Amino acid sequence: MLSGSVIMLSSLTLLPGLPSRTAFCLAALAVQTLGFILLARSNIKVRKKPDA
Amino acid sequence: MPEFVPLFFCLLIPFAIIGLGLINAGLNRTRSAAHSMLGSMCAASAAVLAFAIIGSSLAAPHGHIIQLAGKQFAWLGAGPLFSRNPENAVVLLFELLSVALAVQIPLASGAERWRLSALCVSATSFAALQFPMVAFWIWSGFLSQLGTNYGLGRGFIDAGGAGAIQVVGGINALVIAWLLGPRHGKFTSQGIPTAMPGHNAVIVVAGSLLALLGWIGLAAAGAILFYHCDFPAVLAAIINTLIAASSGALGALVTTRIKFGKSDTSLTANGWVCALVAVSAGAPFLKIPEAIIVGLAAGIIVVFAVELVEARLRVDDPAGAISVHTIGGMWGLLAVGMFAETSSGQFLAQLVGIGCILGIELPIAYAINSAINHFQPYRVDKTGERQGLDLYELGAGAYPEFMTHREDFLRR
Numbered sequence: 001m002l003s004g005s006v007i008m009l010s011s012l013t014l015l016p017g018l019p020s021r022t023a024f025c026l027a028a029l030a031v032q033t034l035g036f037i038l039l040a041r042s043n044i045k046v047r048k049k050p051d052a
Numbered sequence: 053m054p055e056f057v058p059l060f061f062c063l064l065i066p067f068a069i070i071g072l073g074l075i076n077a078g079l080n081r082t083r084s085a086a087h088s089m090l091g092s093m094c095a096a097s098a099a100v101l102a103f104a105i106i107g108s109s110l111a112a113p114h115g116h117i118i119q120l121a122g123k124q125f126a127w128l129g130a131g132p133l134f135s136r137n138p139e140n141a142v143v144l145l146f147e148l149l150s151v152a153l154a155v156q157i158p159l160a161s162g163a164e165r166w167r168l169s170a171l172c173v174s175a176t177s178f179a180a181l182q183f184p185m186v187a188f189w190i191w192s193g194f195l196s197q198l199g200t201n202y203g204l205g206r207g208f209i210d211a212g213g214a215g216a217i218q219v220v221g222g223i224n225a226l227v228i229a230w231l232l233g234p235r236h237g238k239f240t241s242q243g244i245p246t247a248m249p250g251h252n253a254v255i256v257v258a259g260s261l262l263a264l265l266g267w268i269g270l271a272a273a274g275a276i277l278f279y280h281c282d283f284p285a286v287l288a289a290i291i292n293t294l295i296a297a298s299s300g301a302l303g304a305l306v307t308t309r310i311k312f313g314k315s316d317t318s319l320t321a322n323g324w325v326c327a328l329v330a331v332s333a334g335a336p337f338l339k340i341p342e343a344i345i346v347g348l349a350a351g352i353i354v355v356f357a358v359e360l361v362e363a364r365l366r367v368d369d370p371a372g373a374i375s376v377h378t379i380g381g382m383w384g385l386l387a388v389g390m391f392a393e394t395s396s397g398q399f400l401a402q403l404v405g406i407g408c409i410l411g412i413e414l415p416i417a418y419a420i421n422s423a424i425n426h427f428q429p430y431r432v433d434k435t436g437e438r439q440g441l442d443l444y445e446l447g448a449g450a451y452p453e454f455m456t457h458r459e460d461f462l463r464r
Contacts, residue, residue: 005411008404012202013121021202022400025407032411039418043230044366 001039004032053276053283058142061273065149068266069096072156074259075325076163079250079318079371083440084164086450091159091171096152098172099179103151108135111147111184113192123201126193128185143277147187150217151179153266157221160373161229162430165437168445170430177420178224186413187216191278195408198401205398208405209388211279211289212271212332214381219409222378226367227417232431234368236438245362248370253317260321267328268293271335281336289335293328296335296347300327303351311355318372319358323351326376330384337392346387350380382406 011024073092080088103111112131117124135144155175162171189195190210199207210216239245250256271289275281281289304323308316327347331338338346357375361367367374385406389399424430436444443449 001411002415005408008407008411009120012198012204012404013123018397018400022403025400025403028411029403029407032407036410036414039414040365 001032001035004028004030004035007031053286055142057286058273058276059145061269061276062142062145062149064265064269065146065153065273066266068263068270069149069153069156071259071261071263071266071325072153072160074255074262075321076156076160076371078252078254078256078259079160080163081248081440082251082451083449084442085251086446086448087168087441088159088163089450090446091166091168092156094168094172095155095159095175098175099151099155099183100148102176102179103148103184104135106133106180107151107184108144108147109133109184110181111188111192113140113143115188115193124197125201126197127189129188129192140277142273146273146277147184150187150213150270151183153213153270154183154217154221154224155179157218157373157377158224158228160371161225161367161369162232163370164235164441165232165431166228167430167432168441170424170428173424173428174224174228174421174430177424178417182224182413182417182420183216183220185416186220186409189408190216190405195401195405196278198404199395199397203395203397204401204404205389205392205394205396206401208401209279209337209392209394209398210333210385210405211274211281211336212267212293213274214329214333214384215405215409217270218329218332218377218381219385219406220413222374222376222381223410223414224417224421225369225373226378227414227421228430229367229369229374230418231421231425234366235370236434238368239366243366245366245368250318250370256318256321260324263325263328264294264297267297267332271332274332275336279336285336288338292335292338292340292343293331295340296327296331296343296350297324298327299344299347300324300330300351300354303327303348304355305351307352307355319355322354322358322372322376326350326354326380329377329380330387333381333384334388334392337388337394339391342387342391346384346391349387350383353379353383 007028077088109131112129115126115129195208198204301324327350330350357379358372389402
């Protein structure tokens with residue numbers, strides 16, 4: 001999730017135009033979403049038990 | 053505008069704190085109702101003191117600045133400790149009340165199993181570090197300067213604290229719920245969530261209605277203090293707040309009616325609060341039809357978000373705080389980018405703001421709370437949870453004269 005923020009701020013600083021900045025920021029949000037999904041999965045404390 | 057005007061609106065914010073306290077208590081079971089209200093008071097007290105001593109320094113308007121590719125990047129405030137000689141005492145008051153409000157949000161997700169001493173320590177760390185950092189970015193730091201530094205609209209807009217208060221508080225609520233784990237009996241052995249209804253729907257609705265006053269104060273005071281809005285814009289903020297809340301409540305009412313066959317009281321109250329959260333981001337900058345859309349969408353979204361958090365993420369969030377504050381806040385911030393009339397790039401500014409809050413605040417909140425949990429365990433033991441936090445931690449129940457406690461956990 002942190003790397004998503006780094007990509008976002010880097011794209012703002014290094015890229016010139018609005019379309020390219022928007023594209024990179026959306027990619028950064030996708031990275032953050034992936035990080036969130038991984039974090040959420042690791043925190044699921046109720047595991048489904050198989051039916052007997 | 054005279055200085056007493058933002059001061060007057062700041063004095064309305066405590067109604068939001070009382071409102072959230074009542075909602076949290078009402079959505080608890082009777083066995084932990086007094087603990088919930090006392091937790092609200094203690095968390096607010098700890099947060100106010102921590103912010104006054106340390107946090108206000110990190111949120112001070114003049115910050116540490118680094119240069120990135122020729123652009124100024126203000127990343128943290130740099131004021132004196134103990135709030136000495138605050139340049140603008142009304143801003144300090146606004147932030148003190150905001151942090152007291154923000155710490156109410158994690159209390160909702162940690163209800164019925166979060167120890168009183170641990171929640172005070174968590175609120176202290178939140179007010180000393182996490183809230184001031186994000187509040188500085190949004191109201192004085194690099195996010196507010198996205199317009200001047202990078203040509204993105206007016207920079208990140210968050211007049212009433214949808215990001216600084218609600219999303220940050222909601223992220224902490226999620227972290228607390230993860231660390232505490234679900235209440236005993238909340239999920240079956242198959243992982244299916246069971247209903248654990250709150251004990252008093254009346255105070256839930258009363259708290260929601262009371263919160264309206266607080267959110268009017270947040271939206272109006274924030275508009276004056278941070279965006280220097282004139283009187284018509286402040287009036288628009290107040291009207292939009294009321295209209296969005298009404299749309300949110302009706303949206304949730306109809307959605308629950310269609311989805312479940314009957315309207316649901318707590319979800320409708322959640323729709324009202326979620327709309328308040330969403331519209332607070334850009335209340336002074338929206339037109340009435342846009343406020344209706346923001347509120348209505350918030351009321352509909354919250355019904356599905358509560359189900360998603362519970363059934364998919366398997367997070368036990370008794371009052372729906374994660375959905376109401378995090379998802380509602382993010383929707384409101386995005387809506388500003390979609391509707392507010394500014395120069396181009398406003399939507400990107402809002403995206404960058406949301407990305408920075410989520411991407412930096414969530415790992416920090418997780419790390420800090422995990423460390424505290426290691427030394428000061430958050431979760432009460434099994435006896436305390438079974439007995440109820442009122443008897444276990446306070447020695448007396450909220451309703452001692454007519455309430456009998458019995459073992460009502462079913463083996464699942």
